[in-house]
Amino acid sequence: MRRREYDEDDVRVRPGKGSRPRTRLRPAHEAAVPGFVVAVDRGRYTVLTGRGIHETGPSTVITAMKARELGRKGIVVGDEVALVGDTSGKPDSLARIVRREERRSMLRRSAEDYDEVERPVVANADQLVIVTALADPPPRPRMIDRLLVAAFDADIDPLLCLTKADLADPDELISLYEPLGVRHITVRRGGDLSELRDQLTGRVSVLVGHSGVGKSTLVNALVPTAGRAVSHVNAVTGRGRHTSTSAVALELPDGGWIIDTPGVRSFGLGHVEIDNVLVAFPDFNEAAVDCPKGCNHLGDGCALDRFVAEGHGDPARLVSLRRLLSSREGSPDDD
Ligand SMILES: Nc1nc2c(ncn2[C@@H]2O[C@H](COP(=O)(O)OP(=O)(O)OP(=O)(O)O)[C@@H](O)[C@H]2O)c(=O)[nH]1
Numbered sequence: 001m002r003r004r005e006y007d008e009d010d011v012r013v014r015p016g017k018g019s020r021p022r023t024r025l026r027p028a029h030e031a032a033v034p035g036f037v038v039a040v041d042r043g044r045y046t047v048l049t050g051r052g053i054h055e056t057g058p059s060t061v062i063t064a065m066k067a068r069e070l071g072r073k074g075i076v077v078g079d080e081v082a083l084v085g086d087t088s089g090k091p092d093s094l095a096r097i098v099r100r101e102e103r104r105s106m107l108r109r110s111a112e113d114y115d116e117v118e119r120p121v122v123a124n125a126d127q128l129v130i131v132t133a134l135a136d137p138p139p140r141p142r143m144i145d146r147l148l149v150a151a152f153d154a155d156i157d158p159l160l161c162l163t164k165a166d167l168a169d170p171d172e173l174i175s176l177y178e179p180l181g182v183r184h185i186t187v188r189r190g191g192d193l194s195e196l197r198d199q200l201t202g203r204v205s206v207l208v209g210h211s212g213v214g215k216s217t218l219v220n221a222l223v224p225t226a227g228r229a230v231s232h233v234n235a236v237t238g239r240g241r242h243t244s245t246s247a248v249a250l251e252l253p254d255g256g257w258i259i260d261t262p263g264v265r266s267f268g269l270g271h272v273e274i275d276n277v278l279v280a281f282p283d284f285n286e287a288a289v290d291c292p293k294g295c296n297h298l299g300d301g302c303a304l305d306r307f308v309a310e311g312h313g314d315p316a317r318l319v320s321l322r323r324l325l326s327s328r329e330g331s332p333d334d335d
């Protein structure tokens with residue numbers, strides 16, 4: 001039940017009358033070089049080759065474009081791909097991505113009518129770091145809830161990273177997330193980051209947060225070469241840091257990657273399936289089998305009410321789960 005297909009853009013075409021069986025695909029590119037995508041900009045992909053996403057050692061950074069045979073298949077930061085052509089990484093060389101490997105996870109947000117900025121979609125992350133300032137700007141619990149729903153839906157572990165601890169006390173905010181069992185870490189500029197580093201080392205973590213929460217301050221402290229890495233990417237893509245609208249993957253000194261995304265103001269959840277979120281709550285899973293078909297688990301005949309009333313489940317957890325689920329009903333940029 002847990003594993004899902006993360007192919008958001010594979011369109012299923014039902015064969016109609018008279019359609020002939022598809023001929024076999026072209027031969028696989030056996031000599032293709034594996035790599036993973038660290039940045040995307042206007043049809044140009046920056047790809048790290050020479051080692052896997054979880055390996056250390058020498059690597060080559062190359063620029064690539066999508067081969068035609070990929071068709072509409074989207075390639076995002078974090079994707080593992082196979083490349084052919086000039087994979088030397090020399091200046092002005094251009095390789096071709098001929099295959100996208102199966103994704104282990106996929107963080108996405110729904111497009112909004114009024115939002116034309118590229119969606120910060122990231123593949124293969126194992127952790128979603130929700131960066132929130134304790135003050136200046138004030139925390140937005142509705143937004144945190146929405147990001148948690150996206151993480152649970154995508155099967156990515158959430159981590160709450162509370163910044164600017166010098167400005168406000170974290171206890172009240174933390175108590176909101178305690179029943180959900182969400183891990184949290186409090187940091188401040190110039191403070192000790194070892195606890196956060198422990199959580200990041202060896203993993204692929206996406207960082208999301210509203211502009212001004214101190215995400216750049218954090219990224220620069222975690223990856224001292226971040227500025228250079230980003231300007232390298234921007235030298236390739238011809239863009240400056242602040243005009244960049246897509247995510248960038250940066251390697252941590254002790255292993256692992258952080259994927260920095262542009263500041264988010266809203267996070268659409270139109271794509272989320274309630275059942276995927278509920279899977280992240282194993283204590284309620286079995287009870288939900290007794291729910292009416294299509295239950296939104298917010299009330300009205302929901303079997304979780306009886307389950308908790310009979311003392312089988314934690315009432316605070318049900319309240320929190322319902323708060324998360326109902327965050328889908330609000331506007332995508334609600335506070
Ligand atoms: N008081 C305090 N201020 C901080 C802290 N961390 C960052 N700041 C300040 O908060 C402001 C925003 O920090 P940034 O790191 O630029 O925030 P950001 O989230 O990257 O914002 P964008 O660059 O707009 O995406 C800056 O003026 C920082 O100096 C902190 O721990 N405490």
Ligand SMILES: [Zn+2]
Nearest residue numbers: 291295297302
């Ligand atoms: Zn229900």
